[in-house]
Amino acid sequence: MVMDVKPVVLTGRRVELVPMGREHVEGLYEAGRYPEIWEITQGTIATLDDAKSYVEKALSQQGDMRFVIKDRESGIILGSTRLFDISVANRGLEIGSTWLTPSVWRTSVNTECKYLLLRHCFETLGTIRVQLKTDMRNTRSQRAIERLGAVKEGVLRNHMILPNGMIRDSVYFSILDREWPSVKERLESLMNPQ
Secondary structure, three states: OOOOOOOOOEEOOOEEEEEOOHHHHHHHHHHHOOHHHHOOOOOOOOOHHHHHHHHHHHHHOOOOEEEEEEEOOOOOEEEEEEEEEEEOOOOEEEEEEEEEOHHHOOOOHHHHHHHHHHHHHHHHHOOOEEEEEEEOOOHHHHHHHHHHOOEEEEEEEEEEEOOOOOEEEEEEEEEEOOOHHHHHHHHHHHHOOO
8 A cells, every 4th residue: 555645634523634834823823822831841832923924834744744633613723733754655753743732731632633534544543653752851741641541652861852841851752553443432432442
């Protein structure tokens, strides 16, 4: 199977993942203007100009699939996520750069976003490996990734230098194609508790 990576809208019950465009600048600013989002991440959106720069940078990264996360009912933007480091030859990619506005932290939004992305990766694109990574200090993100059913692979020490000069260790996780059926079942049970 050849990975056919092209812009797509992914629709769930509560959220819709839409390809990012310049028309989303104001909504991304409204969702992202909370400093607590950016405490352990590489970006920041503190002003409308920051949101414009964020979108322009995202649109300049060829080959990535950058999404805005929208609430289906209200149309309000809740955050952003992307598929990147796409390797068609190796049928793998990474899900990441996910951030959400604080009002939806500890809700089903992140679970549903990851479900939609993983389902697209494994069932449409035909990936055999999807990886996720996070800052070693970001224990909330690590717990969320583990809750998805991803397997912790290890730590890449001194992996990157952040804009503030801090040296980051990154924790890597993955989900393989053979694991997807059980991960899918787990995510569906989390989204549809009996």
